[in-house]
Amino acid sequence: MGQGAFVDLYELTMAQSYLRQGLTGEASFAYFVRAPVPHRRFLLFAGLDPLLGVLEGFGFGEDDLAYLEGLRLFDGAFLAHLERLRFTGEVRAVEEGEVVFPGEPLVVVTAPRIEAQLVETVLLNLLNYATLVATKAARIVLAAGEEAVLVDFSPRRDHGVEAALHAARASYLAGFHATSNVEAGKRYGIPVAGTMAHSYVMSFPDELRAFRAFAHDHPQPILLVDTYDPLQGTRHAVQVARELRQVGRELFGVRLDSGDLAALSREVRAILDGAGFPAVRIFVSGDLDEERIQEFRARGGVAWGYGVGTRLGVSWDLPALGGVYKLVEDDRGPRRKTSPGKVSLPGRCQVWRDGFRDVVGLIGEQGEGRPLLSVVMEGGRRVAGPPDLAQRRSVVREALFSLPPALADLSPVADPHYPVELSPRLGALTAGGR
Amino acid sequence: MGQGAFVDLYELTMAQSYLRQGLTGEASFAYFVRAPVPHRRFLLFAGLDPLLGVLEGFGFGEDDLAYLEGLRLFDGAFLAHLERLRFTGEVRAVEEGEVVFPGEPLVVVTAPRIEAQLVETVLLNLLNYATLVATKAARIVLAAGEEAVLVDFSPRRDHGVEAALHAARASYLAGFHATSNVEAGKRYGIPVAGTMAHSYVMSFPDELRAFRAFAHDHPQPILLVDTYDPLQGTRHAVQVARELRQVGRELFGVRLDSGDLAALSREVRAILDGAGFPAVRIFVSGDLDEERIQEFRARGGVAWGYGVGTRLGVSWDLPALGGVYKLVEDDRGPRRKTSPGKVSLPGRCQVWRDGFRDVVGLIGEQGEGRPLLSVVMEGGRRVAGPPDLAQRRSVVREALFSLPPALADLSPVADPHYPVELSPRLGALTAGGR
Numbered sequence: 001m002g003q004g005a006f007v008d009l010y011e012l013t014m015a016q017s018y019l020r021q022g023l024t025g026e027a028s029f030a031y032f033v034r035a036p037v038p039h040r041r042f043l044l045f046a047g048l049d050p051l052l053g054v055l056e057g058f059g060f061g062e063d064d065l066a067y068l069e070g071l072r073l074f075d076g077a078f079l080a081h082l083e084r085l086r087f088t089g090e091v092r093a094v095e096e097g098e099v100v101f102p103g104e105p106l107v108v109v110t111a112p113r114i115e116a117q118l119v120e121t122v123l124l125n126l127l128n129y130a131t132l133v134a135t136k137a138a139r140i141v142l143a144a145g146e147e148a149v150l151v152d153f154s155p156r157r158d159h160g161v162e163a164a165l166h167a168a169r170a171s172y173l174a175g176f177h178a179t180s181n182v183e184a185g186k187r188y189g190i191p192v193a194g195t196m197a198h199s200y201v202m203s204f205p206d207e208l209r210a211f212r213a214f215a216h217d218h219p220q221p222i223l224l225v226d227t228y229d230p231l232q233g234t235r236h237a238v239q240v241a242r243e244l245r246q247v248g249r250e251l252f253g254v255r256l257d258s259g260d261l262a263a264l265s266r267e268v269r270a271i272l273d274g275a276g277f278p279a280v281r282i283f284v285s286g287d288l289d290e291e292r293i294q295e296f297r298a299r300g301g302v303a304w305g306y307g308v309g310t311r312l313g314v315s316w317d318l319p320a321l322g323g324v325y326k327l328v329e330d331d332r333g334p335r336r337k338t339s340p341g342k343v344s345l346p347g348r349c350q351v352w353r354d355g356f357r358d359v360v361g362l363i364g365e366q367g368e369g370r371p372l373l374s375v376v377m378e379g380g381r382r383v384a385g386p387p388d389l390a391q392r393r394s395v396v397r398e399a400l401f402s403l404p405p406a407l408a409d410l411s412p413v414a415d416p417h418y419p420v421e422l423s424p425r426l427g428a429l430t431a432g433g434r
Numbered sequence: 435m436g437q438g439a440f441v442d443l444y445e446l447t448m449a450q451s452y453l454r455q456g457l458t459g460e461a462s463f464a465y466f467v468r469a470p471v472p473h474r475r476f477l478l479f480a481g482l483d484p485l486l487g488v489l490e491g492f493g494f495g496e497d498d499l500a501y502l503e504g505l506r507l508f509d510g511a512f513l514a515h516l517e518r519l520r521f522t523g524e525v526r527a528v529e530e531g532e533v534v535f536p537g538e539p540l541v542v543v544t545a546p547r548i549e550a551q552l553v554e555t556v557l558l559n560l561l562n563y564a565t566l567v568a569t570k571a572a573r574i575v576l577a578a579g580e581e582a583v584l585v586d587f588s589p590r591r592d593h594g595v596e597a598a599l600h601a602a603r604a605s606y607l608a609g610f611h612a613t614s615n616v617e618a619g620k621r622y623g624i625p626v627a628g629t630m631a632h633s634y635v636m637s638f639p640d641e642l643r644a645f646r647a648f649a650h651d652h653p654q655p656i657l658l659v660d661t662y663d664p665l666q667g668t669r670h671a672v673q674v675a676r677e678l679r680q681v682g683r684e685l686f687g688v689r690l691d692s693g694d695l696a697a698l699s700r701e702v703r704a705i706l707d708g709a710g711f712p713a714v715r716i717f718v719s720g721d722l723d724e725e726r727i728q729e730f731r732a733r734g735g736v737a738w739g740y741g742v743g744t745r746l747g748v749s750w751d752l753p754a755l756g757g758v759y760k761l762v763e764d765d766r767g768p769r770r771k772t773s774p775g776k777v778s779l780p781g782r783c784q785v786w787r788d789g790f791r792d793v794v795g796l797i798g799e800q801g802e803g804r805p806l807l808s809v810v811m812e813g814g815r816r817v818a819g820p821p822d823l824a825q826r827r828s829v830v831r832e833a834l835f836s837l838p839p840a841l842a843d844l845s846p847v848a849d850p851h852y853p854v855e856l857s858p859r860l861g862a863l864t865a866g867g868r
Contacts, residue, residue: 003595003599005616005617005620006589006598006615006616007616007617008587008589008590008615008616008621008628009614009615009616009626009627010614010628010629010630010631011628011631011744013628013651013652014615014631014632014633014634014648017634017647017648017650017651017652017653018637020650020651021647021651023637023638027637029633054616061622063618064620067616067619067620068616071619071626073652073653080833090656113637117633120590121589121590122595124589124590125589125590125591125592125595125598126594126595128590128591129593129594129597133593134769148550149706153442154558155440155442155555155558155559156442156554156555156558157558157559157562157754157755157756158559158563158593159563159593159594159597159600159748160559160560160563160594160596160597160599160600161437161440161559161560161596162555162596163563163593163594163596164440164559164594164599165594166594180442180443180444181440181442181443182439182440182441182442182443182446182498182501182502183439183440183441183445183749185501185505186439186498186501189601192505193443193444194443194444194447195444195446196444196448197444197445198760198761199448199463199551199760199761200448200451202761202769202770203452203457203461203547203761203764203769204457205766213451213454213455214451216451216452216454217451217455217457218447218448218507219449219507220452245765249823271578281693294678296800305557310754310756313479313754314593314748314754315753317752319743319748319749319750319753320591320748320750321591322591322744326632326633327636327637328630328635330637333637335636335637336636340763349656353442353663358595362550367583
């Protein structure tokens with residue numbers, strides 16, 4: 001029981017009016033992203049399972065009802081209705097980790113109108129952020145290439161603790177290898193990883209002693225070499241690597257977190273190779289994103305892996321996704337609004353994918369190719385358990401590295417063209433106005 | 435008990451090493467924002483009380499410890515140390531809602547080194563986001579002016595449910611009047627507000643019937659007039675306003691959410707005034723931020739209030755704040771790192787404000803003006819209850835509208851100049867290297 005009060009106030013005032021007016025029949029709402037999304041040639045859908053978990057527990061607690069009563073906006077009949085309210089509807093949705101496009105319905109909720117209306121705020125909140133950050137992560141995966149290891153370093157800049165959990169989950173789903181976020185590791189079974197901080201180095205009288213202590217105390221040490229001077233730090237790391245080798249161990253890697261990362265990484269690689277440590281890995285971090293990783297690689301930077309934080313977790317160049325949740329059908333048939341620039345598709349839709357040509361049509365139409373939406377919740381209960389994230393991640397990585405070049409291209413584009421068409425029946429319905 | 439596992443993995447591996455190495459004495463860390471912050475002439479500090487609440491409950495639960503044990507990175511002695519660990523330190527901090535600048539220590543934590551280290555992730559996460567969104571909100575308050583009503587409409591685009599709660603709290607602290615977020619209203623005592631959605635209008639056979647129903651069912655109706663055509667919608671609103679007046683009621687307002695808001699608002703005002711309803715308010719929304727509100731006003735737009743969502747809650751033009759938490763002092767004295775471009779101030783510092791000239795010096799120095807940091811937590815307990823948000827909000831609004839023009843200016847600036855100086859003793863210490 002919970003999350004009911006995470007709702008925009010107007011959902012409740014509208015719901016009370018629906019109850020009074022007898023507008024309590026079934027209604028369908030669709031979640032979709034309006035075209036175009038600048039600088040995104042595709043979206044990676046995510047956030048569904050966390051949402052379904054919220055829907056299964058949706059309801060209003062005693063404290064919620066007491067608070068609402070105190071607002072003096074709601075009558076006893078409506079509060080009694082809320083007290084009993086659970087989400088009992090059907091949800092059709094695209095699978096998490098699917099490559100999708102603006103203009104396509106990604107989730108279709110069918111439920112008694114008040115239920116369908118009241119879940120809007122939390123549905124939009126969870127799907128918009130998870131899809132935003134999964135999409136950003138997918139672009140970073142493409143930029144880093146199939147060989148590179150990617151670690152989510154975003155917790156300290158994400159928008160709250162919960163955001164960091166969503167970011168870890170969505171980036172792993174999109175192909176990242178690990179997260180620094182221990183709570184996310186515990187909760188979702190995501191591998192956790194980390195190196196060391198500047199403050200550790202500064203806690204010792206000198207860098208060499210700090211490196212020795214860390215290498216002694218960590219089974220796979222990655223030494224942060226740039227607290228004072230990165231090349232001198234690398235020579236200290238070499239010294240520790242030699243000492244480890246004498247006792248039968250190997251230094252795992254070194255990390256660079258500042259300065260001209262591409263140039264420094266080549267110098268560090270040369271020092272390590274020259275000293276007989278070609279297997280010591282170089283891990284780089286520091287305000288990275290897909291553009292900076294591409295530039296790093298283009299300039300001959302050498303890295304085994306990347307830690308990506310701030311710009312991943314807040315989706316730096318596009319910090320919000322404008323996904324919307326619109327009434328598409330009720331007992332009077334398909335519905336749509338026609339505000340300037342905000343046209344939506346009417347009716348309960350399906351998406352068929354044939355290669356990378358997507359066709360949006362009405363449920364019941366005979367589409368060509370693979371239908372993307374399936375029933376994931378019936379009567380307010382999930383029809384299956386949570387997805388196996390590790391297995392989905394493998395599928396997603398393979399799909400990303402198989403994208404056609406026109407979609408995999410990461411260069412900025414103000415107005416991307418998406419391969420989405422309407423079915424003849426849907427096209428006719430749309431042209432017909434409301 | 436909780437939040438312990440919301441930590442970057444390296445905090446734990448470093449902490450285990452500190453324990454083994456006997457580095458368990460007191461250490462001080464400072465939270466500050468490195469200069470410069472593009473497009474921000476000041477910051478509004480926020481997030482402290484939520485952080486202090488987390489620190490009071492900081493610790494590792496059984497499930498956390500079981501998970502950590504399974505990682506095979508930690509020994510029994512360290513896990514036993516974590517099981518007993520609470521935050522027992524001192525926190526000095528600036529008051530929430532204070533106007534502050536990059537380069538100034540905003541929070542100074544002094545605690546046994548392992549405690550001080552382990553709270554880093556959650557401290558940065560909470561302070562960075564709250565200060566980011568409070569700062570964005572303060573700019574929007576300045577743009578809207580002293581007369582305008584501002585409502586937080588961000589829940590559906592914020593990065594998770596928790597982010598939306600922080601956004602509502604921080605924007606209210608910064609001078610907003612209300613939030614649409616019912617849970618935030620319940621939790622923080624923030625006034626809640628809302629209008630109606632396009633889906634409500636579409637749920638009726640026509641707009642006029644929808645308006646009539648809503649006005650009947652809501653004590654202070656604000657009618658959304660742009661589902662189909664905003665001027666026709668306004669005429670429908672006028673008709674409903676006339677019907678309400680016949681029964682002794684008044685229409686509260688109309689809302690515009692799309693199109694050319696400035697031009698439409700003038701046309702809507704003219705229709706309302708011409709029909710004898712000069713007191714009916716115009717509320718505008720739709721991807722607003724400080725720049726768009728300034729433009730709306732400059733173009734003669736007429737609004738009683740603004741709903742601000744996406745661009746507030748994600749701080750659209752600057753979606754992350756690079757606040758850092760650095761070791762500044764331990765039992766060997768003041769500490770600092772010297773990585774290129776990442777220099778930090780050594781020692782436990784205070785900030786003195788004399789007009790809008792700020793001087794950063796060492797605790798114990800005799801500064802001129804008002805000291806900004808005070809002790810807010812001792813022995814891991816808050817020294818006072820949570821701040822009175824409504825009262826702080828009044829103080830903040832007054833401070834914002836009294837800012838000198840050079841700071842209140844909202845125009846973009848790549849490299850703002852901040853009025854922050856170092857005291858002679860701190861200057862000498864900083865010049866002396868590590």
